[in-house]
Amino acid sequence: MxxxxxxxxxxxxxxxxxxxxxxxxxxxxxxxxxxxxxxxxxxxxxxxxxxxxxxxxxxxxxxxxxxxxxxxxxxxxxxxxxxxxxxxxxxxxxxxxxxxxxxxxxxxxxxxxxxxxxxxxxxxxxxxxxxxxxxxxxxxxxxxxxxxxxxxxxxxxxxxxxxxxxxxxxxxxxxxxxxxxxxxxxxxxxxxxxxxxxxxxxxxxxxxxxGTTEAEAVKLFANTYLALRVAYFNELDTYCEVRGLSSADVIEGVCLEPRIGGFYNNPSFGYGGYCLPKDTKQLLANYKDVPQNLIEAIVDANRTRKDWVAEQVIDRVMQLVYEGKPKPVVGAYRLTMKSGSDNFRASSIQGIMKRVKAKGVPVVVYEPTLDAPEFYGSEVTHDLARFKAECDVIMANRWSDDLADVAGKVYTCDLFKRD
Ligand SMILES: NC(=O)c1ccc[n+]([C@@H]2O[C@H](COP(=O)([O-])OP(=O)(O)OC[C@H]3O[C@@H](n4cnc5c(N)ncnc54)[C@H](O)[C@@H]3O)[C@@H](O)[C@H]2O)c1
The missing domain is CATH 3.40.50.720 (NAD(P)-binding Rossmann-like Domain)
Known part of the structure; x- marks a missing residue:
């Protein structure tokens, strides 16, 4: 062949x-x-x-x-x-x-x-x-x-x-x-x-x-289901954070139900990457003239989650200003969606960066796989030590032990230290 x-x-x-x-x-x-x-x-x-x-x-x-x-x-x-x-x-x-x-x-x-x-x-x-x-x-x-x-x-x-x-x-x-x-x-x-x-x-x-059309639908419905699951655990996490509950404990208790399962349940800044954002929106567009609530809610939930995460980061910045720091700098630790990836197309941290910058807060990016001096107007550095020293709040979609010595500055939703 x-x-x-x-x-x-x-x-x-x-x-x-x-x-x-x-x-x-x-x-x-x-x-x-x-x-x-x-x-x-x-x-x-x-x-x-x-x-x-x-x-x-x-x-x-x-x-x-x-x-x-x-x-x-x-x-x-x-x-x-x-x-x-x-x-x-x-x-x-x-x-x-x-x-x-x-x-x-x-x-x-x-x-x-x-x-x-x-x-x-x-x-x-x-x-x-x-x-x-x-x-x-x-x-x-x-x-x-x-x-x-x-x-x-x-x-x-x-x-x-x-x-x-x-x-x-x-x-x-x-x-x-x-x-x-x-x-x-x-x-x-x-x-x-x-x-x-x-x-x-x-x-x-x-x-x-x-059939070709059924096969096309399989792809979009499978990815939208995965997005639903990410959005679900993210909304659970938002609820726990706002109400002061231990999100990790609630997720563990929920996921011990075998029909739910203890996988693909780690809170994040939102679903992202090349496929889930575009495939969910494409499926929603394919629903034209077909009744639905859920598909639209999945797309909306991801936006709401990013708004909320950005608010938490901005709150930390405001706290520093209140404590006398004149112009706090926010760091974005990695643009990639997952650890072990070299791809940051449509990663959710970019949505948080955009929201934080819209409030006039400068953002510096640490992304060793990006060979460019800046990313959408934000300085890019490969110097991790300088990044950690100069940033006052560090956003990390996924935790890395590289950040252990500045854990107090880090904002992450990663509870289980995995993708
Ligand atoms: N990345 C994923 O996880 C994934 C998973 C399932 C499906 N998909 C889908 O598969 C498709 C490809 O995704 P990808 O991640 O491999 O994309 P990619 O951007 O990594 O690779 C696409 C490649 O196609 C090349 N290219 C562009 N136009 C071309 C042309 N006319 N002829 C030959 N090559 C051309 C580009 O130079 C690039 O190397 C997309 O539709 C995507 O939605 C991606």
């Missing part, structure tokens, strides 16, 4: 590495530096498993049939499947979901390959694949939602919770292509997953072939 992957970000690169264990994979990106890195076995993103696989391939200890390129003909000519893993963004002010990179990739694929099965892996609005198949009069486009987490991208594809592929139920050829694609993903998974026992008693990785 020959497979092309358009886009070598978290989704594209993890899939390219996974599939290159058993198939010939051509990965295309529009950024030459990324391509050069991949071809010299260096990962352009922080991901332990991708780094390990590439290092082992370089040392000859692992066989990966992977070649990266910026050349459309080289990447897409003669491949059986072309996976599209390019960025998509939602602009809630204009109610506009930007799928232009997906369309650009499809145009490029079709310019040299009229027959490859195109599998969209990017997150897209509900109904998009069906409308694109019709608009382009192209029956060889299917969709497969991606469920990986950033910084665990390859790990999650080696150990997938489930494999979902969407194809029109009345198109036998597309259904077959979807099943074959699901099989390719399963083939790349860690062999231990093929014999695992699932909670419902079944064995192996569950593989679902659904």
């Amino acid at each position: 020959k497979i092309a992957v358009a886009g070598t970000g978290y989704v594209g690169l993890s899939l390219a590495v996974l599939l290159s264990q058993h198939s010939e994979v051509h990965a295309l990106d529009i950024i030459p530096e990324k391509v050069e890195k991949i071809n010299s076995f260096r990962s352009p993103i922080q991901d332990d498993e991708i780094e390990r696989f590439l290092a082992e391939a370089k040392a000859g200890a692992r066989k990966l049939d992977l070649h990266a390129t910026v050349n459309v003909a080289e990447a897409y000519t003669g491949v059986d499947y072309a996976i599209v893993a390019t960025p998509t963004n939602y602009d809630s002010d204009r109610n506009f979901f930007d799928t232009s990179s997906v369309e650009a990739a499809i145009t490029a694929i079709r310019s040299v390959n009229p027959t490859a099965w195109i599998v969209i892996k990017s997150t897209i609005p509900v109904g998009y694949t069906a409308s694109l198949r019709e608009k382009l009069d192209d029956k060889r486009i299917i969709f497969s939602p991606e469920f990986l987490r950033e910084s665990k991208a390859l790990y999650d594809n080696l150990h997938p919770s489930r494999i979902v592929v969407g194809a029109p139920k009345d198109d036998e050829e597309a259904m077959k292509a979807a099943e074959t694609f699901a099989g390719l993903l399963a083939q790349g998974a860690d062999p231990v997953e093929l014999t695992r026992t699932n909670a419902d008693g079944t064995t192996g990785i569950p593989q679902l072939v659904l």
Whole structure:
């Protein structure tokens, strides 16, 4: 099997590495530096498993049939499947979901390959694949939602919770292509997953072939459920803070109920990252003319949480002013959403920074992965000692032992010291 992957970000690169264990994979990106890195076995993103696989391939200890390129003909000519893993963004002010990179990739694929099965892996609005198949009069486009987490991208594809592929139920050829694609993903998974026992008693990785629109809905509803859970424990935490209860004790007591479970329950500054904010807003937009209360409440709850967190930080600043400190400085410790990540797209701390700066309070950022002198007008430093000395209040979405010596300055909601 020959497979092309358009886009070598978290989704594209993890899939390219996974599939290159058993198939010939051509990965295309529009950024030459990324391509050069991949071809010299260096990962352009922080991901332990991708780094390990590439290092082992370089040392000859692992066989990966992977070649990266910026050349459309080289990447897409003669491949059986072309996976599209390019960025998509939602602009809630204009109610506009930007799928232009997906369309650009499809145009490029079709310019040299009229027959490859195109599998969209990017997150897209509900109904998009069906409308694109019709608009382009192209029956060889299917969709497969991606469920990986950033910084665990390859790990999650080696150990997938489930494999979902969407194809029109009345198109036998597309259904077959979807099943074959699901099989390719399963083939790349860690062999231990093929014999695992699932909670419902079944064995192996569950593989679902659904309609394209249902598969698109699965992705948005799954992410919105995760956002709901984050928002729920955050609102619990706000309540406990305001009423003077121990939030950790309440969460522990609540989560010992097995139907709730003691995971994904650590309070934060809000849900954030590349996917949850845009996917929840996209789902809400898809509800147009459909009754709902909850989906909107999830989006609103995240805003309310950030407003409240920012108020707590500003209260601390005001207290310092009251005590005689003329111009307190607030520090943002890391812009990343999770520890172990190098990505801070739409991280919730940025929302807190924006609110704090709107009150005229200067913010300094400590972010070692950001190579720029400033971030939205705030100074960026890599000098942790100076950062800790100069900042009067330090906001940290996630606690780090690096801050232990200035714990009194730190504002965090991280109760359990994990993501
Ligand atoms: N990051 C996640 O955790 C995650 C999880 C599930 C789904 N998704 C979805 O998958 C998609 C990709 O996400 P990502 O995090 O991998 O994005 P990313 O920004 O990390 O990577 C996208 C890559 O595509 C490249 N690109 C842009 N236009 C291109 C084109 N026309 N042809 C080839 N390459 C092109 C970019 O240079 C970049 O390297 C998005 O729709 C996202 O919502 C992301």
